[in-house]
Amino acid sequence: MTPQCANCAQKMQILILDDEPIVCKRLRPAFQKAGYEVETFIDSASAMARIEEKRFDIIITDLKMKGTDGMHFLARIKEIAPDTGVVVITGFATSETAKESFRKGAFDFVAKPFKLSDIIDTVRRLAENRRAGPS
C-alpha cells in the first residue's frame, strides 16, 4: 500500500537531511520503493529554505552536521509545522541528546548505524500515527 498523507490522496512527503551524502543516497530509493515522495538535502541551509516553502509530512534529520545544529533545525520545523513528524538520526547518540530531541518534539531517535528496515518501520509507525490523528 502506498503511504498517503492524512487528509488527501497524495503520497506522503518526506524530507531527509544528512550532511553525509551516502545516507541521503541510500535512504532516498529505500523510501521511494516504500511508496513515499522523497527530497534529500546534504546542507541544512537548503533544507531550511525548503521547509519554509513546502510542507512535508515527515522529516528525517541528522543531529550533528558540519556548520549546523540539528536541534536548531528540529526546533524550526516544529515552529513552522508543529504536526510534522520528525525522526532524528545520529551517529553520536547519547541519552541527553535523545531526551532533548524528544523534548523538542521528535517522534523517534535512531542511532547510526541502523538497519534500513528499522528506519522504514519507524517512519511507517509515524505515518500510521499521523493517519490516526491526535488521540
Added chain:
Amino acid sequence: MRLPFISLRRQRPAAEQGLEGVRSLFAKFRRIQKNNTKVLELMAEMDRALGGEYIFDRAFLESSVRELSGLVYQVVYSLNAMSRNKYVALFDRYQSVKGVLDDILAGGPGPFGASPALPYSVLGVEMEPLAGTLNVCLAEARNRLDIPAPDGFAVTVTGCSRLIEAIRAAGPDASRAGGRAVETPEMDFPPELAEAINYQVEALFDRCGGPVPLTVRICSSAMNLEVMTNVESKDILHACRLALAGHLAATEEPGDAPVALAVNEAVPAYLAGLVSVVTTSESPSGGLFCITAWPVDAPDRKESFFLRRTYPFDLVESEIKAKPFGRPFYPGVNSLSCTPKGMYRGSALLGPSFLRKIAESAAAFERILGYPQNLGWVRGDAERPVIVNVSPASGLDGSAATVCDSGDLLEGAEVMLTGGETVQTGIAAGPVVHVSESELDRFPYGAVAVVRQASPRLSAILRRASAIVTEIGASIGHLATIARELRIPAVFGATGAMERLPEGTEVTVDAGDRTVYRGIVEPLLASRECSTELYPSDPEYVALRRLLRWIMPLYLIDPDSSAFFVDNCSTYHDIIHFAHERSIDELLKIQEHGAGLKSQYVRKLETDAPIDLFVLDIGGGVSPDAGPCVRMDDVISKPFLAFMRGLSLKEVWDRDAVSVSIREIISGLDRTFAAIMEPPEFSGRNHAIVAENYMNVGLRLGYHYSVIDSYLSGNINQNYVYFRFAGGFADENRRRRRAELIRAILDQLGFKVTVKGDLVLGKLKLADNTEVISALRVLGELTGFTRQIDLSMDSEDKVEQFAGLFREKSRHSATSGAEEKTRA
C-alpha cells in the same frame, strides 16, 4: 606505549602473594577473553555493514576503529602482563596495523599507496582508486571469482603519476600532437619505478614458468581498445612510457584523472570480442547482454549476439555473417560442417554454451562491482572465455536517481517467501536448486541456492549462485562473510524456505526486503540500478573494505605452526588470536605461581574418587558457604563439575591390579628418582585451581602426571580444553602404547592430538558448551582408567583392547547415569 610494570626479581612469593598472583593471572586472562569477544563482535558489526543492510557513515567507521584499537591494545597489554613482557614486539605489530587504519580513515593511500607496481595477488576491488578498474577486476577474477583472466600486475596511479611527471619534464608538448600519441623523446625513466616494474616482470615470469610476451593497457574509465601486445621484457619500460604518452595525447584534460597501467601475460587467441549491456524498446526492462565477436585476424567479420541478463542467459537475437566456404574460423572449426545426412550446415562464430559462459562472467563482474561492466574477452584453446579487459558501462554506475516505486515494480508479483535476515542486499533471479553438501560440484551457475543450514562448506558454490537463501543461519559467520565479499544476495534464517521454494521453480530474490517472488520479476531486476545497495563505488564502501582488510583476515591459524609468531601478525584478528593462544599457554603455567597452593585457601575436596584432591578457588568456583573441606555440593565451577563427574565413576577405576616385574621396577627407577627430586610442595599432591568457568587440574597418579585446563565461556570461539599427559613407570614401548590409546580416545572426542614419546598433548577448540562438558567428563573417566595402565600395555594389540574396554566402561557409566537420572 606503556608496558605493564613487572618486577624482574625472581623470588618465591609468600602464600598470600601467590594466591593473589594466581588470581591476577586469571583476571588478565579473562580480560583478554572478554576483550577478544568484544573485538570479534565489533568486527562482525563492521562486516555486516558491508552487506548493505545498514545505513552508516564515516562517523561509524571512525568510532568502530577507535573502539577496536582500544580493545586490541588492552589485549596486547594484558598478554604482556601475564607473560612478564615476553611479547613486547606485539605492541609494534599493533601500532603498525593501527597506523594503517588511521591513515585509511584520514583519507590516506594506505600501506600500498606508495607502491608504484603491485601484483594481482594483493589486489582487491577496494583498491580500485589505486590500481584502476581493469587491474582489480582481473585480480578479482583470478583470486575469487574463478573466471579465467591473465596474470599480471598494476603500474599503480602512484607509479603512473611519476612517469607522467617525467614525460612532461622531457617536453611539455611532446605527448600532445593533434590528439594522437607520438613517439616520446628520450627521457630518464624514474629509477624506482623502473626497478619496481622490472621486479614485477621477473616475478610474473617466475609464476608463468618462464618469459612470456606481455600486453600493456591503460586503465581508464572508458573501454580502451588500444593495447600494446607482444611486448618483451626488455621493451616493457618503453611500452609503459608509450602507453601513457598516448593516453596523455588523447585526453582532453591531461593529469586530472588518475590513471594506471595493466601489464599482463599475453593470451593466445583465435577470437576476440566485447560484452556490453544494451537497452532497446523491445528488450526486457533490465536490457540485454550484447556480445560481439570477431576472428582475431579479421576484425571486420564481426558478429553480434543478444542474451537475456538472467540465468540461463537465453539467446534472444543474433546477427551472423556469411562466411567464405572452406575457410576455418580457427583451427579445427570450419564455417560449414557436414551433417550425418550429408548436408552442409553453417555456424556462428560462437555457440550457445560459449555465449552463456561469457554472460556468466559479465554477470559476475556486475555483481561484484555493483553495476554493469563492459568486458573484453578472447577465446583460445580453452573451453572458457578469458577476460582481458574491463571498464565501467557508462551511465550504469548505480548513481542514477531513478524513481523506484514498489507499486509499479511488484505489480502482480506473487510472494513465495518472506522473512529471515539480510546478509547481503541485492536482487537476483534464477531457478531454485536445493543444495546437498555431497553434490556441491554439480551446483549449476546462476541458480538460486536454497539450503537448510548456512554451512562454511557451501562457500564453494557461492561463486556460481545468483542468490542464496537458508533456513538456518545468521548474518555473522564464514558463509555470510563470503556472501558479502562476493556480493551474492543472501537471506539467512528464512523459515520454511526448503518447502516454499520447490526445486526448479524460477524465482526472484530481493534480499534487502527479505522476500522471494515467483518467476522472473523483470521490473524488480531492472530496479537494481536504483536500489538502496551500498555500491563498491561508494567511498564508504571502499573505506570499509580497506579497513576490514587490516582487521578481519586471520592469517595465523595454526598455533603449532612455525609461522605462528609475533612478526607475522598482520591484522587485528591475527593479534587477538595470537594473544588468545599465548594467554592459554601462560595460564597453563598457573602452577608456577603456585605458592597459592600452600595457602590457607587450599581446601581438601571430599570426593568419591579414590584420590586426594585439593581445591583453590580463584573466583566463583566454590560456594562461599563451603567449610574447610569442600564437598561436591559446594562446587560451582562448571568445567570442574563435569570433570569430577567422570573422575568419580567407579567403573573406570575398577580394573584388575597389574603385576609389576623386576625389570619394570628397574627401568622405572630413573623416573622415580626424578619424581622424588621435584619441588616438595607440588609432588604427589593433586590440585584443582577453579573459577566459575575455569579449571586447571594437576594430577599425579602413580608415576604419570596429567594437566587438564579448560575455559567454558559459552562463546564457541573461547571455549577450550587442553590435556597434557606424560610419565609412567613402564618401559618406553609400553608408555608409547598408552599414549596411542589416549590418542585414539581423544581423537574420537574431536581433540587435535600430538604424541611425542609418552607425552600426549590434546587440544579441543571451537566446541560448544555441551561438547566441552562431554569432553571433560570423558577426560575424568580417562584419568582414572589410564592410571598405571602403561604396565599392562605389553603388546601392540593392547591399544585396541583397552580402547574397547574404556568405551565399554564409559558407555556403561553413561547408561547407569541416565538410569539414575530417570529414577531421580
